[in-house]
Amino acid sequence: MAERITSRANPLMVHIRKLAASRSHRYETGEYLGDGTKLLEEALRWGAALAVVVHTEEAALPPLPPEVRQVEVPPDVMRSVSPMEAPQGVLFLARIPPMTPPETLPEGRYLALEGVQDPGNVGTIMRTADAFGADGLFLLPGCADLYNHKTIRSAMGAVFRLPVWSCGLEALRTLAEGAGLPLTGTALREDTVDVRGADLRRGIILLGSEGKGLSEAALSACGRTVRIPMRERCESLNVAAAAAALLWEGFRRQCSSRPDGEEPLSAFPGTFPAGEK
Numbered sequence: 001m002a003e004r005i006t007s008r009a010n011p012l013m014v015h016i017r018k019l020a021a022s023r024s025h026r027y028e029t030g031e032y033l034g035d036g037t038k039l040l041e042e043a044l045r046w047g048a049a050l051a052v053v054v055h056t057e058e059a060a061l062p063p064l065p066p067e068v069r070q071v072e073v074p075p076d077v078m079r080s081v082s083p084m085e086a087p088q089g090v091l092f093l094a095r096i097p098p099m100t101p102p103e104t105l106p107e108g109r110y111l112a113l114e115g116v117q118d119p120g121n122v123g124t125i126m127r128t129a130d131a132f133g134a135d136g137l138f139l140l141p142g143c144a145d146l147y148n149h150k151t152i153r154s155a156m157g158a159v160f161r162l163p164v165w166s167c168g169l170e171a172l173r174t175l176a177e178g179a180g181l182p183l184t185g186t187a188l189r190e191d192t193v194d195v196r197g198a199d200l201r202r203g204i205i206l207l208g209s210e211g212k213g214l215s216e217a218a219l220s221a222c223g224r225t226v227r228i229p230m231r232e233r234c235e236s237l238n239v240a241a242a243a244a245a246l247l248w249e250g251f252r253r254q255c256s257s258r259p260d261g262e263e264p265l266s267a268f269p270g271t272f273p274a275g276e277k
Contacts, residue, residue, distance in 0.1 A: 002055075002070040008080045012071065016054065016091065020083040023145045030096050032147035036088045037061070042157035049095035054081070059089035083149045096147055101138070101165040105179040108135030109202055109250050112172055114218050115142035115209035116239055122146065123154025124240040125207075130158035132247040133254065137164045138172055140218075142209065173221045176204050185214050185222035186242060195226040200250030207246075210239050 005012065018025040019033040026032050031051060034043060041062050043050060052069040055061055056078050064070060078087050111129050116122055122144045129137055144151055146166075152159050167175075176183045182203040206222060208214035219225065228237065228245050237245070 002072040004072045006074055006077065008077055012052070012054075013073075013077060013081050016081040016093070019093070020081075020149055023148070026096065026145070026147050031093050032096055032152065033083070033149050034092045034094060034152055035082060035084055035090070035149060036153075037090045039153070039157065040090055040092050043092060043094060043160055046157070046160035048160045049097065050092055051095060052093040054078070054091040054093075056089040061090065099139075099146070099164065099166040101167050101171065101175060105175045105181065106135070107179065107181070107202065109200070109254070110134060110136050110138065110181070110204045111243065111247065112138035112140060112204050112206045113143050113208075113239075114140040114169070114206060114214055115212065116207065117142065117144050118210060119144040119148045119150035120154045121210065121238070121240045123151040123156075123159075125243045126151075126155040126162055126164065127158045128240070128244045128247055130155075130162045132244075132251040134162065134247060137162055138204070139164060139166045140169055140172065169218055169221055172204070172206075182224065183222045185219050185225045186227065186246070187214060187219055187225040188227055189219075189225055192225045192227045195228050195246060195249050198224070198226045198249075199253065200226075200246060201254045205243075205246050205250075207239055207243055 007013070015029070016033060019029070019031060034040065037060065040053065044062055044064075050065070050068045052071060053061065053064055054071045054073055056075050057072060078089060078091070082091060111125070111134050113122065113125065116125070122139070126137055139146060146159065146164055173183060183206060184198065184200065184203055185206045186208065206214060206218055208218065226246070228242060230237070
């Protein structure tokens with residue numbers, strides 16, 4: 001049976017509002033906030049460490065493990081704690097997993113972000129990396145919080161599936177060198193090569209911020225830089241769109257290098273929602 005809370009001043013309700021508003025509170029308490037039944041179902045499917053589920057009476061809940069605290073609230077309380085303009089009637093709290101990178105990096109294809117500040121972009125990039133077979137994502141300093149509710153919502157469940165680590169540039173370079181993986185940046189320099197001529201089936205692709213691109217330190221750490229061909233009249237791509245193009249190129253080459261020439265793919269039932277960056 002779910003317990004029932006009717007006061008907006010209840011400590012749990014105060015805690016939820018702080019989780020939605022404060023990055024420091026999320027990491028001090030080790031919890032983050034998710035919104036919606038679909039996201040809850042994904043969290044359950046992929047084994048997220050759920051702590052609390054808060055819902056209205058009308059909400060349809062999937063079966064919950066017995067150790068998860070279940071709290072029912074009236075609609076006005078849900079509106080007071082939900083970060084969404086139109087709450088779906090379900091919120092959940094989950095524990096933040098460790099984000100320290102492994103001591104050694106397995107062979108594979110990875111993505112790293114430096115200074116990507118928009119939560120929607122980070123979440124969309126994570127979703128794309130998961131779709132195109134990346135083995136993990138590195139968040140360097142200056143990136144949006146992975147556990148911002150906007151990031152989680154944009155990731156559409158990838159936050160529960162794709163390994164994500166937080167580290168600095170030097171740590172990333174050390175990991176790449178230790179694994180023998182090339183570090184590839186995106187830039188427009190004299191020695192930059194067309195991405196169609198670069199093998200991106202293995203290594204780490206490093207993308208910079210929406211406005212400034214990669215820092216000079218990051219570019220210096222890269223063994224090569226690539227560019228995405230486009231019309232001359234277009235200056236650049238949104239960072240999430242650039243990530244999609246680069247990830248697809250590596251995935252396409254990886255598929256074509258298989259003995260049977262094909263990577264098993266799942267059907268995509270939908271497209272990116274309108275308005276995602």
